[in-house]
Structures are given as structure tokens and as C-alpha cells.
Amino acid sequence: MSKGQETRQRLLDSAQQLMYSRSYSDVGVQEICKDAKVQKGSFYHFFSSKSSLTVEVLEQLKMQMIKSILLPAFAKDLTPAKRFERFIEYAYHYQVQIQEEYGYVLGCPMGNIALEMSTQDEEIRKKVEMLFESIFHVFVDVLDDAKAVGEIDNNADTSELAQVCLAYGEGVLLMAKTKNDPEVVKQLLPHVSKLIGFKHK
Amino acid sequence: MSKGQETRQRLLDSAQQLMYSRSYSDVGVQEICKDAKVQKGSFYHFFSSKSSLTVEVLEQLKMQMIKSILLPAFAKDLTPAKRFERFIEYAYHYQVQIQEEYGYVLGCPMGNIALEMSTQDEEIRKKVEMLFESIFHVFVDVLDDAKAVGEIDNNADTSELAQVCLAYGEGVLLMAKTKNDPEVVKQLLPHVSKLIGFKHK
DNA sequence: ATTCTAGTTGACCGCTCGGTAAAGTCAACC
DNA sequence: GGTTGACTTTACCGAGCGGTCAACTAGAAT
Numbered sequence: 001m002s003k004g005q006e007t008r009q010r011l012l013d014s015a016q017q018l019m020y021s022r023s024y025s026d027v028g029v030q031e032i033c034k035d036a037k038v039q040k041g042s043f044y045h046f047f048s049s050k051s052s053l054t055v056e057v058l059e060q061l062k063m064q065m066i067k068s069i070l071l072p073a074f075a076k077d078l079t080p081a082k083r084f085e086r087f088i089e090y091a092y093h094y095q096v097q098i099q100e101e102y103g104y105v106l107g108c109p110m111g112n113i114a115l116e117m118s119t120q121d122e123e124i125r126k127k128v129e130m131l132f133e134s135i136f137h138v139f140v141d142v143l144d145d146a147k148a149v150g151e152i153d154n155n156a157d158t159s160e161l162a163q164v165c166l167a168y169g170e171g172v173l174l175m176a177k178t179k180n181d182p183e184v185v186k187q188l189l190p191h192v193s194k195l196i197g198f199k200h201k
Numbered sequence: 202m203s204k205g206q207e208t209r210q211r212l213l214d215s216a217q218q219l220m221y222s223r224s225y226s227d228v229g230v231q232e233i234c235k236d237a238k239v240q241k242g243s244f245y246h247f248f249s250s251k252s253s254l255t256v257e258v259l260e261q262l263k264m265q266m267i268k269s270i271l272l273p274a275f276a277k278d279l280t281p282a283k284r285f286e287r288f289i290e291y292a293y294h295y296q297v298q299i300q301e302e303y304g305y306v307l308g309c310p311m312g313n314i315a316l317e318m319s320t321q322d323e324e325i326r327k328k329v330e331m332l333f334e335s336i337f338h339v340f341v342d343v344l345d346d347a348k349a350v351g352e353i354d355n356n357a358d359t360s361e362l363a364q365v366c367l368a369y370g371e372g373v374l375l376m377a378k379t380k381n382d383p384e385v386v387k388q389l390l391p392h393v394s395k396l397i398g399f400k401h402k
Numbered sequence: 403a404t405t406c407t408a409g410t411t412g413a414c415c416g417c418t419c420g421g422t423a424a425a426g427t428c429a430a431c432c
Numbered sequence: 433g434g435t436t437g438a439c440t441t442t443a444c445c446g447a448g449c450g451g452t453c454a455a456c457t458a459g460a461a462t
Binding site for chain 1: 222223224225226227303305307308312313315316317318319320321326329330333361364365367368369370371372373375376378379380381385388389392395396398
Binding site for chain 2: 408409410411412413
């Protein structure tokens with residue numbers, strides 16, 4: 001990676017970390033630059049605005065999330081139902097680890113930005129909508145698998161169920177953040193199986 | 202209401218409306234004052250800080266929400282299951298009306314502030330947690346009714362189910378706001394009956 | 403009539419915000 | 433060895449931030 005690309009990456013990483021642990025508005029360009037050890041002028045050499053930096057942060061966030069949680073959790077070495085159980089464990093442990101590191105449960109980095117910025121920055125809203133779309137597809141895949149092996153009703157609308165799962169997951173993370181308690185994830189997320197309608201044998 | 206209390210109320214109303222339609226950080230004390238036609242000095246005569254004003258806004262929000270949506274929707278003139286259906290309709294129409302008025306689906310005013318402020322202002326986080334607690338009790342009541350009339354399993358943990366309902370509702374509103382589409386509410390919220398486990402006769 | 407006080411006014415504080423501009427540095431390529 | 437262009441540095445902009453302050457007004461209580 002060239003020197004410029006390294007600088008750029010440091011800005012993305014600092015922004016991601018700071019915005020996740022606080023909020024978009026509470027973190028300024030100045031602070032991002034200080035954290036990344038980059039001068040403000042350089043910031044605007046790489047990014048046209050705070051908003052466009054954020055769009056790239058969101059893209060990076062999605063890739064990390066898919067690579068480090070979604071794909072491992074939903075790997076096809078287990079039955080779909082078991083994959084969901086694994087996903088719940090991953091989500092729980094991630095929030096536990098975050099709380100240990102920051103002192104706060106931080107919830108979903110995409111959901112956080114979505115609620116804060118959807119009405120204020122159309123580009124950011126669109127981007128988050130697309131991220132959810134990507135995650136949605138991952139869910140559809142597993143649910144289609146579940147249908148194929150007969151774990152769920154053959155007439156189930158997997159596309160709608162995927163949306164339902166996503167919404168429920170976001171809701172649980174919102175509650176966990178509000179209560180600052182990762183146990184909420186462990187306690188509530190398993191109810192997702194009722195939404196999906198797994199046939200318990 | 203005395204003159205002072207009227208001024209105070211105007212500040213609360215302006216703050217509530219502006220913060221709901223944008224965000225906590227994006228709305229300044231100055232703008233709230235301008236909207237309420239109050240000088241800044243008066244603001245700090247009534248409220249010790251922007252943060253404490255917000256705590257009072259949240260309290261007001263809770264009362265309005267309970268009085269204008271929760272109590273009417275869950276009134277005991279219908280069976281618990283039907284009450285939930287009515288609640289879904291109310292939630293949907295509220296978001297439709299908001300979108301017509303502001304051009305954006307704004308989601309849940311409490312959830313919005315929860316995600317933005319939970320890690321930044323402990324008093325606000327605590328307050329939101331208490332608001333959710335109040336709403337939680339409303340849900341527990343209906344669910345207990347449902348249990349009493351045999352609409353749900355007699356061994357159901359109504360306390361846990363209430364939390365689940367709340368989380369799901371918040372999640373659905375988050376998705377609706379992100380997609381800026383109130384139809385999300387109409388489409389996804391009915392799935393809550395699967396979480397509750399209504400016995401369809 | 404005077405005192406008290408709740409409420410109002412508007413100027414002011416230090417600070418940070420997102421963003422700009424211009425000069426300077428350095429390595430690669432001709 | 434000179435030129436180019438990517439990258440960096442630093443000073444700067446107007447505006448707005450949350451919050452303070454002292455002077456003022458008006459109405460009620462004494």
C-alpha cells in the first residue's frame with residue numbers, strides 16, 4: 001500500500017472507531033485527523049467532505065461485518081437452524097467484547113448511523129439502505145437453505161422473513177445499547193426462531 | 202398556565218419537534234429558542250442545560266405516546282389479539298402522517314434519541330431506559346390479558362414477550378426510517394403475532 | 403409606595419465546527 | 433536535472449456551538 005493509501009486508511013479507521021463509539025455529529029473532522037495523525041488539509045485531499053468519508057466508512061463496515069461475522073456464522077457446515085444459533089452467539093460475544101473495550105454496549109454500527117443521519121443526509125441514508133440490502137441477501141440465502149431441507153414451511157416467503165429477521169436484530173441491538181447490557185442480546189435474539197418458524201422436531 | 206410556564210412549554214414543544222425531525226446534535230439551543238420565540242437567557246432560566254431540557258422532552262414524549270397511541274390501541278374493548286392489530290394500524294398511520302408532514306419517516310422518537318445519545322449522556326440514557334420500562338408495562342398488561350383469556354400459551358413468560366415485542370417494534374421503525382417508507386411498518390409489524398404466539402383458532 | 407421576584411433581554415465568552423487556500427516537500431519519471 | 437503530481441503542512445475563514453452575565457421589566461405582596 002502506498003503512503004497515501006496508508007494515510008487514507010488511517011482516516012477511515014479512526015473515523016469508523018470514533019463514530020461507532022460516539023456518534024456522527026459528536027465526532028469532528030479535526031478529531032478524526034488528530035486520531036489518525038493526519039493534517040486537516042490532507043483529509044480534504046482524500047475526501048471531499050465528512051459526509052463522503054462516512055459513506056466509505058459504511059462500505060468498509062459492511063465488508064468487515066460480512067467477513068468477520070455473517071459469513072463465518074452462516075457457513076454451510078451446519079443446518080440452517082444451527083447457523084442461526086451460531087450467529088446469535090457471535091452477535092452476543094461481539095457486544096460483550098465491545099462493552100469490555102469501550103465501557104458501553106454500542107449496538108449496530110449501521111443502525112446507529114441510520115437513525116442519526118437518515119433524515120439529514122440523503123447519501124448516507126441511501127448507503128445504509130444498501131448495506132441492509134446486502135445483509136438481507138445473506139439472510140435470504142440461509143432461509144432458502146432452510147426451506148430446501150424442510151426446516152421451515154415450504155410456502156414461507158423467505159424474502160419477507162429476511163427483512164423481519166433484520167428488523168428484529170436491529171431492534172434487539174437498540175435495546176441492548178439503551179440498557180447498556182449485552183445480556184439482552186443473549187436473552188432476546190433467540191426468539192428470532194419463532195419469526196422464522198423453524199419446525200422443532 | 203402562568204406566562205412563565207407557557208414560555209417553558211413552548212421551549213419543550215419546539216425542542217421535541219426539532220429533535221424528532223432532525224437529531225439531538227443537529228439542533229442547537231439557539232435554534233430551539235428562535236423557534237419558540239424565546240431569548241437564550243430565558244432558556245437557561247428554565248433549564249440548566251440542553252441535556253436536562255432533553256430529559257423533560259423525553260418525559261413529555263412518553264406521556265403523549267401513551268395517551269394518544271398506547272392506551273387507545275390497547276383499550277380493553279377488544280380481545281388482546283385484536284388490540285395488537287389496532288396498535289399496528291395506529292403505528293402505521295402515525296408514520297404515514299409524519300412522512301406527509303415532514304417528508305421523511307421519522308421512526309420512534311425515543312429510539313432515535315436512545316441510539317444517538319446512550320453512549321454520550323448517561324442521564325438521557327437512563328431516562329430512555331425508564332421510558333421503555335413504562336411502555337414495557339403496557340405490553341405486559343395486554344399479554345397477561347391474552348394469557349387469561351387463553352389466547353396465548355399459559356406458560357408464556359409475558360415479561361420476556363413484552364421485551365421482545367418492544368425490541369421488534371423498535372427494529373421495524375428503524376427499518377422504516379432507513380428506507381423512508383412507512384409501508385415497512387404495515388408489512389413487517391404483523392409478524393409480531395408469531396413472537397407472541399397467538400393461538401389462531 | 404416599595405420591595406421582591408419571576409421572567410426577559412441581548413451582548414458576550416471561549417471554543418469548535420466543516421471547509422478552503424496556498425505554499426512547501428518528496429519521489430518517480432523523462 | 434528538471435518537471436510533474438501526489439501528498440503534506442499550516443494558517444485561515446465565517447458561522448455556530450453551549451453556556452454566562454448583568455441589566456431590565458412588570459406584576460404581586462407587603
